[in-house]
Amino acid sequence: MDTTVEEATMLLLKSRPTVVLIREDAQSSAAVSTFDFKDLNAYLLVVVGLAKPEEDQIEASNNVAEKAQKGESITLKExxxxxxxxxxxxxxxxxxxxxxxxxxGSGVHRLLVTNESEEAVGIMSQLRLVEFFWNEGVNFASIDQLYPLSLRDLNIGTKDTISVR
Known part of the structure; x- marks a missing residue:
């Protein structure tokens, strides 16, 4: 949590993970949160003054914008x-x-894979799961047969849609 946004961003850019795990402090081994490009975008919108913070975010948004204008370091906690x-x-x-x-499939975009001590040993995302099936599909005859079928035939998705102007 005490790592700066700049340091976390460099980790995202240099090592190309899709997410960086955040620990409470250097002694802790458990992840308490994550930092990804969506978080970086939220931060940048605040810094450049284009964010429209919700009521409960106004104070934090103002503090971050003020520190950024002064060129001060900003931590992930902030x-x-x-x-x-x-x-x-x-x-x-x-x-x-x-x-x-x-x-x-329940709507969670990523999950932490943990060992017996509940320490994160990996991250599995919806994208990684799709990549796995795409790359390994040749090893699963039943999956390979599904690729040429239409979405209608597979009955994937909802048919009850709502639209508004």
Whole structure:
């Protein structure tokens, strides 16, 4: 949490992960939050004055903008209120693929894979799951047969849509 936004951004850019795990402090081994490009965008919009903060974000937004204008370092802890987070969901590394698919299929975009000590040992995202099936589909005859079918035939998605002007 005490890492600067600049340092976390450099990690995202240089090592090309899709997300950086955030620990409370250097002694802690458990992840308490994440930092990704969506968070970076939220931060940048505040810094350049284009953000429209919600009521509960106004004070944090003003503090971050003021520090940025002065050229001061800003920590991840300071921008956390500006970043809308989905819950940090964990799944033990011994879980099976069906369990991971169930969690990711429920609307969670990523989950932390943990060891027996509940320390993060990996991250699984919806994108990684799709990449896995795309790349490994040749090894699963039943999946390979699904690729040429239309979305209508697969009955994927909702048919009850609502539209407004």
């Amino acid at each position: 921008i956390q209120p500006l970043c809308r987070k989905e819950a940090l969901v964990t799944l033990p590394s011994l879980s099976n693929l069906a369990q991971a698919m169930e969690v990711l």
